[in-house]
Amino acid sequence: MLKEDYNVIGVMSGTSLDGVDLVYVNFKVNDGIWSFNCLDKETVSYTKSWVQRLKNLTELSEKDLQQVDCDYTVYLAEIIDEFINKYKLKYIDAVCSHGHTALHQPHNGFTYQIGNKKLLAEKLNQVVVCDFRVQDVSLGGEGAPLVPVGDKLLFNDFDFCVNLGGFANISTKINNERIAYDICPVNIVLNYYVDQLGFAYDNQGKIASSGTVNKTLLEELNNLEFYKKSSPKSLGLEWVKAIFIPIVESYNLQVKDVLSTVCEHVAVQIAMAVNHKKCAKVLITGGGAYNTYLIERLKSMTSQEIVIPKNVIVDFKEAIVFGLLGVLKLRNEINCLSSVTGAKYNHSSGTIFKP
Structure with a gap:
C-alpha cells in the first residue's frame, strides 16, 4: 500500500x-x-x-x-x-x-x-x-526539461509555465499532451556580462533599461539555428560558450547595450512561444521574474495574462x-x-x- x-x-x-x-x-x-x-x-x-x-x-x-x-x-x-x-x-x-x-x-x-x-x-x-x-x-x-511533470500535476491551472533561470524553458499542453523545451538563454548570459561590471546580477534590469538595443545583433541572435528546431530541444552551457557568446562578443558593445539587446531577444523568443494560443495564462517563475525591465518588454509583445506568483513559487x-x-x-x-x-x-x- x-x-x-x-x-x-x-x-x-x-x-x-x-x-x-x-x-x-x-x-x-x-x-x-x-x-x-x-x-x-x-x-x-x-x-x-x-x-x-x-x-x-x-x-x-x-x-x-x-x-x-x-x-x-x-x-x-x-x-x-x-x-x-x-x-x-x-x-x-x-x-x-x-x-x-x-x-x-x-x-x-x-x-x-x-x-x-x-x-x-x-x-x-x-x-x-x-x-x-x-x-x-x-x-x-x-x-531536460524535467519540471513539466510538476507543471502537469501541481500547476495545471496555467496554459504556459515559463521558468526564467539560467535558461528560459516552457511547458504547455497541446492536444492533451504535455510538451516542453528550452526557449533561449537568460541569466546565464545576463549574469556573465553584468559580472564584468562587478555585480552578481542586474537588479530589476536597471542596467539593461539604460542601454540601447542593437538591432543587427538582435536579428542575428533571433536567427540562430536552435530557434528553428522543433521540440523536444534543450540547451547547455557548452552551446552558450560556443555559439551565443562569440556572436555577442563580435559586436564589441558596452555591457549595458548587450544586456538591453539580450533582454529584447529573450522577450521576443518567449512571446513567440506563448502567442500561438488565445487568452492564455502564463506563469513566470525563476530569478528572471524579478527583472522588471525584461518582464515589461515581454508584456509589450504579448496580450497574454502574465502571472508572477508569490515569491516562494518564483524562487x-x-x-x-x-x-x-x-x-x-x-x-x-x-x-x-x-x-x-x-x-x-x-x-x-x-x-x-x-x-
Whole structure:
C-alpha cells in the first residue's frame, strides 16, 4: 500500500550559479490529485571559490571533473545537513536532489550532474533520490526539461509555465499532451556580462533599461539555428560558450547595450512561444521574474495574462518539483514524459540511494 503523505527535501542548483535552493515540502495525493505545502525554504549562495569551480566544468579533464564531483557532493551534504539542523527537521522521507549540471550533450547520448553520488546518502544518513536526467538520455531523450511533470500535476491551472533561470524553458499542453523545451538563454548570459561590471546580477534590469538595443545583433541572435528546431530541444552551457557568446562578443558593445539587446531577444523568443494560443495564462517563475525591465518588454509583445506568483513559487518552484520527482520515483510512478524529452517512452527516472 503506497503512502499518501510525504515530507521531503527538494534541492536544486541551476546554471545561473546563484546558489543552492532547498525546500522542505509536504506532498499529499488524493485520488491521483497532488497538492503541496512548502514548510521551510532557503537559498544558500555559493562561495566565490565554488562559483569559479562551477563556471569552468566544461573545460575540465575527466579526472578533474570526478574530483570536483566528490568535493561538490561533500559540500552539498554540508549545506543540506545545515538546513536540516537549522529548521529542526525530523520527518524526512527522502532528500530529492537535482545536483548541478556539469555537462549536457544529449545529442551525444551524454549528460552529467555532479553531487549525485551515494556518498550524499551516507553523509546525510538519509534516503536520497537523485540523478534524474541520465536514464532519460539513455532512452534517447533530451534529459531536460524535467519540471513539466510538476507543471502537469501541481500547476495545471496555467496554459504556459515559463521558468526564467539560467535558461528560459516552457511547458504547455497541446492536444492533451504535455510538451516542453528550452526557449533561449537568460541569466546565464545576463549574469556573465553584468559580472564584468562587478555585480552578481542586474537588479530589476536597471542596467539593461539604460542601454540601447542593437538591432543587427538582435536579428542575428533571433536567427540562430536552435530557434528553428522543433521540440523536444534543450540547451547547455557548452552551446552558450560556443555559439551565443562569440556572436555577442563580435559586436564589441558596452555591457549595458548587450544586456538591453539580450533582454529584447529573450522577450521576443518567449512571446513567440506563448502567442500561438488565445487568452492564455502564463506563469513566470525563476530569478528572471524579478527583472522588471525584461518582464515589461515581454508584456509589450504579448496580450497574454502574465502571472508572477508569490515569491516562494518564483524562487523555489524547481526545488519543489524536484521534491515531487523524487516522491514519484519512490512510488515507481512516471516522472519523465516522452512527449517532453523525446525519450522512447514515459518512465520513472532517478536513482535511490539508502544510507
